[in-house]
Amino acid sequence: MLKPGITAKLFLAILTSSVLVAMAMGMASRLTFNRGFLGYLNDQGIERMEALLPALGSTWQAQGGWHCFRDNPRQWFRLLRPGGLSRNQTATDGGCGSDDGDRDRDRPSSNPSSNPPPALTPRLPGPPPPQSDLTGVNLRLALLDEQRRFIAGNPQVGADALLRPVQVDGRTIGWVALVPFENVSTLAAQRFAQQQLWASWVIGALAILLAALVAVLLARVFLAPLKRIARGTHALAAGHYDERVEAGSGDELGQLAEDFNRLAHALKQNEKMRRAFMADVSHELRTPLSVLRGELEALEDGVRALTPESIRSLQAETTILGKLVNDLYELSLADVGALSYRMSDSDVIEVLRDAVHPYRERLAQHDIALELHLPEQAVMVLADEGRLGQLLGNLLENSLRYTDSGGRLKLEARIDGRELLLQFDDSAPGVAEDALPKLFDRFYRVESSRNRATGGAGLGLAISAKIAEAHGGSLSATASPLGGLRLSLRLPLAVPGI
Incomplete structure (x- = not known):
């Protein structure tokens, strides 16, 4: 049995919610209508x-x-019918007429001269009108005397009747009683209530149909980009890193599609870097191993004699191989944050002087002039002196390898706010603008050839950037005013302001 998909789930969720809301609104409307209609009556x-x-x-x-x-x-019913007594009429204008019975009863005085008889009006023929409007108010009214005894109208006046006093000169001479509605009883009122109820159900049914239509549209509109992203994810999982998803909108779904595209691009770049890394590692390891094997085979076959020069050649290749393996190991530790540091207050200027000292002779051999612009006082930073010396040595080695003979190397240190700024400026050749951000990628070298006489494995700057980050600083590369490359190292001061 197939499980419902997300489209069906979304459709059923929206439709169920709409049906429940429509039913709740219908029941609430019916209750409020009944109460409101009775209140209106x-x-x-x-x-x-x-x-x-x-x-x-x-x-x-x-x-x-x-x-x-x-x-x-x-x-009484004549008074209640349409066209009966108005607010400004009197009995002589159209009130009670002469009729059989004792008219003198309830008179305030028995003196005929003080109470003249009212003018006679003709009595209405036929039965009293049943009601004057659709609400049936006239049939629910009754007249009571001042002791609240029934006189005329609806005889079913109970304790719940609504009363209004009839007053003359501040004296209550009677009461008008209204029998309240407990339910819709008249035919017209029942018909009106049924019409309203039927209209409510029709509106509810139309609302449910509209909700179903909207649910279908929303399910298609909202889930279409999700399905595209799902297909793209499956393609990425299968290794197709060129897969892209059309955004289509600027909402959260469009943002999700853009994030997917950025992820696919990053995965493609990482895969490209991984393959390049494996190729670079295999090449860098194979080259010294091939040299070592050739030298050893030549010694074994007697082609070359075991001399101090051949031993130094083997030692040089072993050193290169050991440095490469050690750099790879340190870089792997830096990637996972496992590279050990022993932080202490250190004088960066002294560490820099110690790092420059062994390079003076090598720079002179390459006819590269060295210029130092360092402060006389100590500049303290929280650092691991060994790792910091390794960083500075990598920067010096980079300038030595990639600066033409007869060039210059200028080292300058100064305090910039709460940081120490170290700048390494060398002369030509320079680095292209688009290649500057890539200098700190592992195994990246500006020249495309793998001439091991001029370049290393391309790991020194990558390791240096990791060491700078571990010290809370940064390492960046820009064009040098001397025509070559400027490497800028920033380290936070141990005591700000010094």
Whole structure:
């Protein structure tokens, strides 16, 4: 059974999240709608109650009581119907009319002269209107007297009814009660609620379909570069270091593609360096070994006599071979940070003078003038004197090997801020600008030939750069004003400011 790929997983994750969100939104919308709709209906009833209060107060004053509503409840619905009493109307403008029953009941006074009878208005024929709007507010209103006894309207007035007082001159002469909605009961309200619920489900279904479409597009858009990078990674693992991935965008995926391309380039360069390193090592080891073998065979066959000169020749080749093996060993230790150092406060100027001393005669033999510009006082740095002397010796050896006869070598030391700056300037020949950064690569030499008479194995500067880094300094190469190469060594001072 095949496991789902990352495309299917991303699609299912987005789709599942969208479905859950849509369902949660639908349920929340239904709950909030029911509560909000019922609240809206109750608010409509309260507004209707507030609008009735002035008209009821005017009616009570004009009629002298609630007898017109008590004796003829139809007049209550007439008041509630559209076009009933407005805020500024009185009973004589269209309030309670004459009807059977005792109109004198609930009058404040029995004196006919002090309370003249109201004008008669015709009674509405037929049954009272069922409701005046779609909210059913009129059917939920009731009129109560000042002792909260039922007079007219909805008789199902309970303790949870909403009450508003009817006041005349600050006196409460009755109450208007509203039976609150507990659920949607009217047909119109139920139809409206069902329509809203159906619309919510339709919107949720459309949202899920849209989420599915977006999930497919996102899965393709986001995963396409990842698939390209995955294919490129497989190619790199198979040794195809020329593989590259098109970035395509400037976002994180595009940055990942660029990082992949840089990684592929670095691996290609490392592979190239590895092959060159193996070729260089094999060549550098084979050359002295071949010379040694030839010399020994010549001695064994009697071609050459065992003389002090032949012994010195064998000794020279052995020294070259031993130095190469030792340099390779030290470089391997430096690469893993295992090259041992014994740090102490050391006078760099004194170490430099000691390193220059054995080269004076060799420089003179090559007709290379040596110039020293060193401070008189001691300059202290935290260093391993042995390793520091090895570094300086490598720099002197480099200038000796690659400076033409009749040239110059200038050594200058000065304090630059919190560092000691040592500069080795030699005369022609110079080094091409593009070759300067490569001088510290192992086995790199400017000339393409492997003339061992003029050049070494190409490990001296690489080892020197590692030693400088171990001392917290740096070694760099630039063009020299004398026409050759300038090697600049920077070392931090043991006591800043000295």
